[in-house]
Amino acid sequence: MKFSKKIICSVMAVLIAVSAVAVSGVSASAASVKAPKTVKVKNIKNGIKIKWSKVSGATGYQVFRGKKKLVTIKGTSFADAYCKSGKTYTYKVKAIKGKAVSKATSSKKITRIFASLFSTLSNTKDGIKLTWNGRRGVDKFYVYRKTTGNYSKIKTSTGRSYVDTNVVSGVNYTYKLIAKNTKTGSVSAYDANSIVRLAEVQNVTARQNVSMDGITVKWASVKGASSYAVYRMKCTESTFKKIATVSGTTYNDKSAAMPNPTAYSYQVVAIKGSSSSSYTPTRLTGFVPKDADSNENRYYKDSEGNLHIKLKFKVGDVYAEGKALAETLSLVNMYTEEITEGKDVVTLDNSVITAKKAGTAVIKINANDAAKQIASSVNNGFANGWVTNTVILEITVS
Secondary structure (H helix, E strand, O other): OHHHHHHHHHHHHHHHHHHHHHHHHHHHHHHOOOOOOOEEEEEEOOEEEEEEOOOOOOOEEEEEEOOEEEEEEOOOEEEEOOOOOOOEEOEEEEEEEOOEEOOOEEOOOEEOOOOEOEEEEEEOOOOEEEEEOOOOOOOEEEEEEEOOOOOEEEEEEOOOEEEEOOOOOOOEEEEEEEEEEOOOOEEOOEOOEEEEOOOOOOOOEEEEOOOOOOEEEEOOOOOOOOEEEEEEEEOOOOOOEEEEEEOOOEEEEHHHOOOOOOOEEEEEEEEEOOEEOOOOOOOOOOOOOOOOOOOOOOEEEOOOOOEEEEEEEOOOOEEOHHHHHHHHHOOOOOOEEEEEEOOOOEEEEOOEEEEOOOEEEEEEEEOOOHHHHHHHHOOOOOHHHOOOOEEEEEEEEO
16 A cells, blocks of 8 residues: 555656646747737828837737737738728737737727718919818817928818918928817828919900901910910800910900900910919900891880890899990990999999999990991991990899
């Protein structure tokens, strides 16, 4: 019995020793693979980027989104392209060496926010207007600007547009937009967009040439502009069409020359590269009537021989037809003009008509035999040899 007890004790001692060695071996192996000290996350254009600190001796890393293992890789960064916009995630990373796996190191929570982009950058009368689309999971937007050097934050907004009024014509401005979820502190990636500030073109005038070989359009120069686009619209049309691009501040519209006269409106836009200015939608017009049958019977002669011209305005339109007809075309400086009906509908100042509100108005222009001179100089431009001293503008404002 004593011998048996000794044998049993010896066997148990051996088993305990072997077990201890085995346990010691596993602990030593696990302890040799440390967990990454840091795991950082950020939004990029194509997803969420996870980056972690390198672990000495590690042969690879396991990356988890929540409890789901996404990948096992050798590097120290990974981009998760399959995360959903507006969703909040936590990532974990484990180091591995052979069969040994470290504990997991977690990142901070991050909300997936798509890259924040400007939908438009445009010059307006008051400055540069920036507009952008909304983003899921976002409650604030930060607008940054630079001309040279580093960006400076110029606006924090919960809306989707902003007008930067602190701008100078001729200067190139670069903007970036960052969207943020303030609850998790997550921010989006961004793209930078640039535009040259171009002030609105001012002092646009359009007058029929004395030689009647076209209409000359003039305007004030805009600082920073390299060229100007000239747009024109006939009185019977509803949209402006570009007819020329010039480097100077004058354009002679030869296509508006006699013997095919009509009423035209012009607009001028300043250009620098891909940037363009805004413009005031005014109607500055050179005009010569042709005959009673053209332009949908806009012209007719009454029983007293007066020439009537029908015009359609929109509220806010500015029109110089009276001056072009009575003064420039006729080569006569002496004429009279007055509003005989609708003084609350339009105003008349130095032959410039401004539409104030919807309604109808009548303006009478005594051109002092101007029509006789016009008729004889354009090969009977008036139908049936019209001869008249008086032109009556019949205006409808909508």
